[in-house]
Amino acid sequence: MNVLFIGDIVGNVGRTAVKKVLPALQSKYNPHIIIANGENAAAGRGITSAIVKELLESGIHGITMGNHTWDNKDIFEWIDDQPRMVRPANFSEEAPGRGSAIIKANGKELAIVNLQGRVFLPPIDCPFRKADELVDELRTKTKCILVDFHAEATSEKIAMGWYLDGRASLVVGTHTHVQTNDDTILPGGTAYLTDVGMCGSKEGVLGMERGAVIHKFRTQLPVRFVVDEGDWHVHAILVEIDEATGKAKRTQKIRMTETDWLML
Template sequence: MKVLFIGDVVGNPGRKVLKEILAPLKKELSVNFCVANGENAAGGSGITYVVAQEMFNAGVDAITMGNHTWSKKDITSFIDNEPRIVRPANYPPHLPGRGSTIISGQGGSLGIVNIIGRVFMDNTDCPFRAVEKEIEYLKSFTRAIIVDFHAEATSEKSAMAWYLDGRVSCVIGTHTHVQTSDERILPCGTGFISDVGMTGPYDGILGVERNLVIEKFLSGMPVRFEVAKGCVQFNAVEIDIDERNGKTIRINRIRKILDS
């Protein structure tokens, strides 16, 4: 089973990249399933129904979220009825949406879990305990399970990967928008990368218009951020999973810089 996981899609530039290169890339790599983090997909913060459908139409099979899950109010009107979107499983249980899902196709079935970190982030329930519950449920249906750990601290993401080694196929870090070069397969077969990076503006600061970020650092005053323009980047990770045992066979970083 071959899975393509795309880093945080930021605004219209990120969605435009998906529409332009995703279909041919999936064909080139013989991808069975494509998952993308979409928590920044609508105007740089959150997601809307229209934006989600745009991503699905571009070839994304499932969307994970993060700390900007609720930034666009209309998500509460559709997330319960859209099983292809998962929000952090360690959010309070009464909130709309789900923390895990299963997508199926010719390549078999893939379980997807979304959790959010607590180090340098807002307080949430324990991600380690939350992921246990989701994995136990998914294991009844498939051995191929990936975890999107949306977190700030590399140490917390690394701890999660080692904690889950041999129990999930891959732990993929998201949130920082900077791709790391530490992809590896742990001893018991779990793939890991601290952060897959972002898909969107290349010449901004983490996808934001750079002059606005600089102004905020210089003045200390609130600044309304805008998605940057110019060249774009595509960051993803390609994962080969042995669907018989759920172990990762190969993990490969993908990074492309494209004209706007």
């Protein structure tokens, strides 16, 4: 089974880019299931029900989230009605929504789990203990499991990769928006990447207008961040999974820009 995971989609620029390149990615790589991180899809912060519908209709089969899950407050009204969207499972037990789901498409099925780190992020429940609980339960239903670990610290992400080696098919990091060059298959058969990167403007700072970000760093004064409208780039990873064992067989990082994607 081929699984395509698309990095953090940032604002309208990121959504436009993904919808533009997705047919070419489907044609070249033949992914059976496509998952994307959508926590920045609405103007860089959070997501809306209309955007969830837009992404699913574009060909994405499942959506993961992160620390901006609750930024659009109307999400509390509809998140329970979105079985193909997951938010970090180690949020409060009273939080609406779900932390895992089984996605079915093209005759295949893939369990997805969303976790959030605790280093340099707000204090929440332990992602490692929650991973034990969910992954062990999901393995009774399917051997193919993807974990999106939405975390800031590379050390915490690497630790999670090793912790789940042999239990998850893929552990991929999100949140920092910069694609790392450490994709590998760990000894137990788990594909790992510290951060898959992002989809959005490559001319901003992590997808946001660079002038405001630079001003914030220079002055430490409050500023309003807005999504940059410059040329885009798209980051993703393709993983081939052995359905009989749940182990990864092959990984391939994907990087495209607005000026070169037609070379696919």
